[in-house]
Amino acid sequence: MNDSTNDNVIAMESPEAVIARVRDEIGRRGLSQAQVAREAGISQSSLAQLLGGTYAANPRKMTVRLAQWLARLSQQRAQPVMPQAPGWVSTPTAERILAALAYAHMAGDVAVIYGGAGVGKTTAAREYAARFPNIWIATMTPATAGVTTALEEVCLALGFRELPGGGARMQRELVARLQGSEGLLVIDEAQHLSVAALDALRALHDATGIGLALMGNELIYARMTGGTRAVWLDRLFSRIGRRLRVQRVVRDDVAALAAAHGVEEAAALRRLVEIGGQAGALRAVGKTLRLARMMAAGQGTELGADHIAAAWADLTGGAA
The missing domain is CATH 1.10.8 (Helicase, Ruva Protein; domain 3)
Structure with missing residues (x-):
C-alpha cells in the first residue's frame, strides 16, 4: 500500500472505526494510552476522551492522526524485522579507551581521549559507566560552549533535579556533590567547549580530586598544544596524565x-x-x-x- 492509498483509506474511514481499531490495538498489544498518544502526536487527555466517548469537539482531526499511527504500524509489520545490534563488543581500540578511562578514574587524574569520529569513544565510555558507580557522562554541543551552559550539562549528568542559578553557584553545588565521590566525570564532544569552560572543568577537578576525561576530535588536543590560546590552557594541559589518540580503527x-x-x-x-x-x-x-x-x-x-x-x-x- 503506497502513501496515496493510505491517505485515501484514512480519509474514508469513519472516526468510530478508527477508535475501535485503536482500542483493539491497545488491548492486543498491552499498550498504555500514554504511549499511543505520544506516538500519534496527540494529548493523552484527548485520547482518553476519544476512547471513553466523551470527546466534545469534532473528533476528525484527532482520528486522522490515530489512523496515520495505525497505518504506520501496518507498514512496520510489513517490513523485515530490524535486527537488534549486539550488546557490548570488546575490541582492541575499545579496550585502549577503557584503560585510559580507568587510569583517570583510579588515579583521580585527567585523561584526554581524542581522534576520529565513529571509532567507539562514546560507546566505550557508556560501557565504563555501566560497570562502575559514580561515572557521569556530559555531552557537549555548540550550544553548551560557555561556562554556564557547560556546567548545566554537568549538573544534568549528575542528576540535579533543579539547576542552581548562575555559573558560580553551579560550581559550588557541583564541588559539594563531587567531593569524596571517587568518581569520574567524562566530557564527551569536548571540542565544542570554550577555553573558559575547559578551565571551569579543570577547577572542578582541582577542587574535588575526581577523575576527568575529555573526549572529542583532534581539535580538543590541538587547542591545548598550539596557537595563541595554548597559554590560557597551560593550567589544564599541565594536569593531563594520560593522552590517547585514536585516529582510526584497526x-x-x-x-x-x-x-x-x-x-x-x-x-x-x-x-x-x-x-x-x-x-x-x-x-x-x-x-x-x-x-x-x-x-x-x-x-x-x-x-x-x-x-x-x-x-x-x-x-x-x-x-x-
Missing part, C-alpha cells in the same frame, strides 16, 4: 564487530574492513551490518558480501 576492531553480528564469510569481512577504513569507521560498519542483516533476513538467506555491498550502497547513496 582490522581486529572490525573483525570483532562482524563476529558479534554473525559474519562468517571471508569476502564479507574484507568488505567491512574497507568500510571501516572510511569516514565514520565502526559507526559506519555497525549501520551497514544492521541493514545487511535486515536484507538477508528478508531474503531468507545467510548474510554475505552481496548484502554488505548492497547495504553500504544504500547508506551512501551508491557511493563506493
Whole structure:
C-alpha cells in the first residue's frame, strides 16, 4: 500500500472505526494510552476522551492522526524485522579507551581521549559507566560552549533535579556533590567547549580530586598544544596524565564487530574492513551490518558480501 492509498483509506474511514481499531490495538498489544498518544502526536487527555466517548469537539482531526499511527504500524509489520545490534563488543581500540578511562578514574587524574569520529569513544565510555558507580557522562554541543551552559550539562549528568542559578553557584553545588565521590566525570564532544569552560572543568577537578576525561576530535588536543590560546590552557594541559589518540580503527576492531553480528564469510569481512577504513569507521560498519542483516533476513538467506555491498550502497547513496 503506497502513501496515496493510505491517505485515501484514512480519509474514508469513519472516526468510530478508527477508535475501535485503536482500542483493539491497545488491548492486543498491552499498550498504555500514554504511549499511543505520544506516538500519534496527540494529548493523552484527548485520547482518553476519544476512547471513553466523551470527546466534545469534532473528533476528525484527532482520528486522522490515530489512523496515520495505525497505518504506520501496518507498514512496520510489513517490513523485515530490524535486527537488534549486539550488546557490548570488546575490541582492541575499545579496550585502549577503557584503560585510559580507568587510569583517570583510579588515579583521580585527567585523561584526554581524542581522534576520529565513529571509532567507539562514546560507546566505550557508556560501557565504563555501566560497570562502575559514580561515572557521569556530559555531552557537549555548540550550544553548551560557555561556562554556564557547560556546567548545566554537568549538573544534568549528575542528576540535579533543579539547576542552581548562575555559573558560580553551579560550581559550588557541583564541588559539594563531587567531593569524596571517587568518581569520574567524562566530557564527551569536548571540542565544542570554550577555553573558559575547559578551565571551569579543570577547577572542578582541582577542587574535588575526581577523575576527568575529555573526549572529542583532534581539535580538543590541538587547542591545548598550539596557537595563541595554548597559554590560557597551560593550567589544564599541565594536569593531563594520560593522552590517547585514536585516529582510526584497526582490522581486529572490525573483525570483532562482524563476529558479534554473525559474519562468517571471508569476502564479507574484507568488505567491512574497507568500510571501516572510511569516514565514520565502526559507526559506519555497525549501520551497514544492521541493514545487511535486515536484507538477508528478508531474503531468507545467510548474510554475505552481496548484502554488505548492497547495504553500504544504500547508506551512501551508491557511493563506493
